[in-house]
Every structure is written in C-alpha cells, then in structure tokens.
Amino acid sequence: MATGVDVLTEPPSRPEIRTIRTSEHVLEIVSDSGEGAQKCGQIFGNVSARMGNGVWTVEIIPAEIEPPPRSPAGASGNRVRIGKGPVTNWGDETELVVAFNEQALLGRHRLGALASHATVLIENLWATHADPGIRGQWSEALAEMEGSGYRIVEVPMEERCLTVVENARRGKNMFVLGLLAWIYDRDRDLCRDQIEGAFRKKSEEVAAANVRLFEEGYDWAAENLDFRIDVETSQAREPMVVMNGNDAIAFGAVAAGMELAAMYPITPATSVSHRLGEMFERFGGVLHQAEDEIAAAGVAIGASYAGKVAFTITSGPGLALKTEFLGLSIMAEIPLVVVDVQRGGPSTGLPTKVEQSDLLAAIFGQPGDAPHVVIAPATIEECFHVMVTARRIAEAFRAVVLVLSDANLATGMQPFRRPAIDPAWLAESPDQSPVPEGMQPYQWDPRTGLSARIMPGQPGGMHTLTGLAHDEASHVVYDSSTHQRSSTMRSRKMAVLQRALQPPEVNGPPEGKLLLVGWGSTKGAIEEAVSRARSEGLSVSSIHLRFLSPLEPGLRGIFDRFGKVMTVEINYSDEPDDPYITEENRRRGQMAFLLRAQTLVDVDCWTRVPGEPLRPRLILDAIRGRMRKELMP
Numbered sequence: 001m002a003t004g005v006d007v008l009t010e011p012p013s014r015p016e017i018r019t020i021r022t023s024e025h026v027l028e029i030v031s032d033s034g035e036g037a038q039k040c041g042q043i044f045g046n047v048s049a050r051m052g053n054g055v056w057t058v059e060i061i062p063a064e065i066e067p068p069p070r071s072p073a074g075a076s077g078n079r080v081r082i083g084k085g086p087v088t089n090w091g092d093e094t095e096l097v098v099a100f101n102e103q104a105l106l107g108r109h110r111l112g113a114l115a116s117h118a119t120v121l122i123e124n125l126w127a128t129h130a131d132p133g134i135r136g137q138w139s140e141a142l143a144e145m146e147g148s149g150y151r152i153v154e155v156p157m158e159e160r161c162l163t164v165v166e167n168a169r170r171g172k173n174m175f176v177l178g179l180l181a182w183i184y185d186r187d188r189d190l191c192r193d194q195i196e197g198a199f200r201k202k203s204e205e206v207a208a209a210n211v212r213l214f215e216e217g218y219d220w221a222a223e224n225l226d227f228r229i230d231v232e233t234s235q236a237r238e239p240m241v242v243m244n245g246n247d248a249i250a251f252g253a254v255a256a257g258m259e260l261a262a263m264y265p266i267t268p269a270t271s272v273s274h275r276l277g278e279m280f281e282r283f284g285g286v287l288h289q290a291e292d293e294i295a296a297a298g299v300a301i302g303a304s305y306a307g308k309v310a311f312t313i314t315s316g317p318g319l320a321l322k323t324e325f326l327g328l329s330i331m332a333e334i335p336l337v338v339v340d341v342q343r344g345g346p347s348t349g350l351p352t353k354v355e356q357s358d359l360l361a362a363i364f365g366q367p368g369d370a371p372h373v374v375i376a377p378a379t380i381e382e383c384f385h386v387m388v389t390a391r392r393i394a395e396a397f398r399a400v401v402l403v404l405s406d407a408n409l410a411t412g413m414q415p416f417r418r419p420a421i422d423p424a425w426l427a428e429s430p431d432q433s434p435v436p437e438g439m440q441p442y443q444w445d446p447r448t449g450l451s452a453r454i455m456p457g458q459p460g461g462m463h464t465l466t467g468l469a470h471d472e473a474s475h476v477v478y479d480s481s482t483h484q485r486s487s488t489m490r491s492r493k494m495a496v497l498q499r500a501l502q503p504p505e506v507n508g509p510p511e512g513k514l515l516l517v518g519w520g521s522t523k524g525a526i527e528e529a530v531s532r533a534r535s536e537g538l539s540v541s542s543i544h545l546r547f548l549s550p551l552e553p554g555l556r557g558i559f560d561r562f563g564k565v566m567t568v569e570i571n572y573s574d575e576p577d578d579p580y581i582t583e584e585n586r587r588r589g590q591m592a593f594l595l596r597a598q599t600l601v602d603v604d605c606w607t608r609v610p611g612e613p614l615r616p617r618l619i620l621d622a623i624r625g626r627m628r629k630e631l632m633p
Helices: 037-051 100-112 132-144 158-159 171-182 189-196 205-225 245-255 270-283 295-304 316-321 323-332 357-362 380-396 407-411 480-499 520-535 555-561 592-598 616-631
Strands: 007-008 019-020 024-031 054-060 075-083 094-099 113-123 150-153 226-233 240-244 261-265 286-289 310-314 335-342 373-375 402-406 414-418 512-519 541-547 547-549 560-569 604-607
Touching: 007 189, 019 024, 019 075, 019 560, 024 037, 024 054, 024 100, 024 226, 037 054, 037 075, 037 171, 037 189, 037 240, 037 414, 054 335, 054 407, 094 100, 100 113, 100 158, 100 616, 113 171, 132 240, 158 171, 158 205, 158 270, 171 189, 171 205, 171 226, 171 310, 189 205, 240 245, 240 270, 240 407, 245 270, 245 402, 245 407, 261 270, 261 295, 270 286, 286 295, 295 316, 295 323, 295 335, 310 316, 310 380, 316 335, 316 357, 323 335, 323 402, 335 380, 335 407, 357 373, 357 592, 373 380, 380 402, 380 414, 402 520, 407 520, 512 520, 512 592, 512 616, 520 541, 520 560, 520 616, 555 560, 555 592, 560 592, 560 616, 592 604
Parallel strands: 007 150, 019 226, 024 094, 094 113, 113 150, 261 286, 261 310, 310 335, 335 402, 373 402, 512 541, 512 560, 560 604
Antiparallel strands: 024 075, 054 075, 054 414, 240 414, 373 547
C-alpha cells in the first residue's frame, strides 16, 4: 500500500470511540453527477443550522451537465463548514470527506481542497471491482495520493444500500447522510423530517425508502467507525431561517412587493425562478420564462412601464444580451431591477464556478453615457434585503438597479435572523390621478435630476416614449443643448443617491498600515483573515463595499488613514513581476481599477480566479506578504 495513505479495508477494531471536540469542522460529500451528494450536503447543513450550529455550504458543481462517470473533473457534491458560532465562509481545507468513488476524491485532492490529516470515507466497491480497468484506476489514484497523510476508511455503501433499494446509485446519498448524522451526533428525528420534506413531491414509498437508507447508514457507522466529531451547538435567542442566496433573492423579491419576474434559464441564476415558481402566484406575482435573454429584459421593462414592479434575473452572458434593452430603460427612465448572479467568464466561461468579473461590465457595459445603480450583497441575509433596497431605489429614482450576486452566494446556505416583514417595504399602488396641467413626462428637477413617473392611462399624461434622445416633453430632439441637459439630469440622480449613502464601516482600527477592500461574497473570508492577522500583531483592517455605482462616500478619507490600500477580489489581475508587465500596462483587479480612478489613491490588489470561493488562509498569506514587502528597505 502507498506510504502516507492509511487505508482500512475492514471495520477498525475500536476498544473505545475517539471523540474529536472542536469549535468548527469542514466536510465534503463528493460523487459522480446525479448521485445526490449535493442533496445530502444540503440536508446535513440544514439540520446542523436548525440544531444551533453556524453553517456555510458551497455546492461543488461540474461544468458539464452530464460529465463522464468516475472522472476527476466530474466531481459533484457539497462542502459544509459548521461551527459553534456564526460561520461566514467555507473555510480552508476539508477535514472529513465522504467520496462515492476514488476519482471524485482524486479531483478534490488535485485542487488542494483536503487537509493533510483528512479522514476519507469511501465506497469499497472499486478496489475489488470485476473490471480490471476500474481496479487499475483505484490503484493509480492511491499512488497519486501517496504521502498525503489521509486516513482512508472503506465503507460498503452499495452493498448496504442494495438491502433497501434496487438501484444503489439512488440511495447512497441518504446512506451517507446517516453516516454523517452518527459522526456529528445530529438529531435523528430532525434528519428524518428533512428527508421526508425533500422527497415530499414523490411517493410515500420513496420517502420511506430514503429514511430506511438513512437509518442503514447511521447503524453502520455506529457499529464500525471509531471516531466521532463534537462541534458544540448554541441555540439562537431569536427565530432563524436557513436558505441559500438564490432563495433569499426570491423571498426578498416577494417581500419587496415585486409583481413580475422575467427570465431565461441560465446557471447559476435559474434557481431564483425555481423558488419563485413555488410561491410567486400566491402573492400576486407573475413568473415569465421568455424565449431568450433579450425578450426577458423587454418583458420586464414593458411591465414596469405599465406600472408593475418588475425585475429580470440572469448571469454574465445573459447580462451581455440584455445590454440594449437596459439602455432603453435608462434613456426612458423606466424603473427596472436586474439580478446578475455572476459566474466565471469570458463568454460561457465557467458556468458553475464563482467569479467577480462582471463588475466593470455591470457599471460601464453600455454604449453612450448610461448611469445606473449597481449594488452587491455581501451575505446571504443581504441577498434578501437587497431586493427591497433595489426596488425602492429603482422606483424613487426612475433608474435601472443592477444587483450583483455570485455563485458563492447563490448556492451557499447559511442561517440568519428571520426578517421581520415590514409593510413599508412594499411598493405603493400606481398613481392614476390626473396629471397636473402643464406637467411634462420628464420635468426634471434642476437640483436633483428627478421627475415624476407618469403611468400609462393617467388622464392628461399621454406622451410618446422611445429610446431616442428627448426633451422634457418626451419629444425626439437632437440639438446639443437638450442632449447636454438630459445627460446632466440622468447623471445628477446618481449624485443625489450617493449623498444619501453612509460611508462604509471599518472592520478593525480606523487607521493602520494596511486596509483591505472587498465587495460581494468575499466579506466573511476577508474579515476572518483580518482577524487572524491582527492576532499575529499585524496592523490591518478592512472595509466592504455594497454600493458600487455610485460608490459609497468618504472613501478617500478612510484610505488616507492607512499606509497601503489593497483590494481582495475574485477576478483577474497581472502580478507586478510577471513577464512584460509594467506599471503602465498592468491589468489590475476590477474594484482596484474603479477605486484608483475615483479616489486617485494608489490602490493595489490581490486577486485570484480559482473558480471557487477564496479561503481565509490564502488571504492571510497575502496580508503577510504585503506587510513583509512594506517592511523591506
């Protein structure tokens, strides 16, 4: 057997069970696509959250819809981090892995996802498989992982599942949930309830079989495993909910009084519409699946023009297709909310992987001067509340509001305080009273650039609407003075909004040697890295931006109190010492580019595009490296 990989092919003798007590733990369930590892992780995370653990989950999704079975690149599953207190990111390396085959395990090994002391529970079918090719793959995989230090325990998943169901491939995920429930001492009744809820749309027989599979896994673990993991729970003092970011966006849209959602299916945004499809009609909403991304934007704009509260959902490639219609909405000043769940690019890029590379496209990706609002939620809870904020701004400012989520928030699951629904979040009924005589459809206030929204059907409000340049009466005109004035008014609204914003809060001391700047889903990882760095005596703080266009005020004053400012982002930047790279041609992180232009501060950047969320340890290493560089003569 390969040195450094401890493989237990038979149940270990265990005079006593070793209990690992820890404040947090990271586990993964990985399989071929279609074997249900993601559902297993979702239920485990949900149960853990309901028991009082902090939880953050990240789905491991292959780029292809149906990748070849038993391939390292086809690993599918879920990574779950649980802790005694709040958990804000997916952590560093995985400490426990349940793998349905050695190829899925190998894929995670090659990505450096596993800790050197990781325990691996793996299906025992492959080492003695009838196919010599599969046996060879098993041996080659173990040889490649030689020296890793993993402890590998073989588990008869298929053998035990076949005692309950005819197709073990459709049962291993609940068997594995039973293993995990025993290892982490999860509430069995709560697990059963979650299983029955997950299969509620299928027959009672199917739900009962999955409960039996869970019990089978639990019993096998109790009889054969020699370790348990104890992560202390802490019951919340107030009601909590557990959901992922896409669900939070859907619920937030309902709470905001949204009336129409138009979309075309695109990964990883589609599940927003799945959740809306389950409930939207009960609240008077209409979910429209258009024939393409362009039509989806057009439907939402048309509904908004007619007085409805409308939004459209997409991801990067879809945002590109919506560009022309968004320009129409900006020119005609029709309120519109656009949700962009970012993924890796360019083009179709990395459909299932996280990235923050749509920022500049979201802000500047329009022909002509087209000012609009861009907001990026930083947590799953904020994915809920951002929809209320976006709706209110869109209608108050007759503006396009673009919400930048990402794949990490979209599929990550986390508990947060149950929102106390406020009727003030809802949109007011359209004003159908007669338009005052002489009032024009674009009667801009010269100080604010704002004008009243006239609804179709309002007496006295008839006017022509196009995407062409227009004056206050909505007449098409091309003279220079009118174009200058209308451009000024559209821009001034952004300045008015910026004056209403608060400066970002500084996480840590208000001054020091290094300030990190983040946005979007990196917040938890950045703040954990900053906390670790400060415990080492390093002078570092951070801020996190939500409003990206217009930017939050006071940034220059905050930056001036630190020796160096550095963004942390999941998009590409050149390294200063790369071949041919100079200060003049270096491509910097997108937020760094924006901040340098807006503040004239020499903002540096540390960015990575790994196709996965950033790990706190890697950010900490970047902080250490930056601090060492600053101390060099």
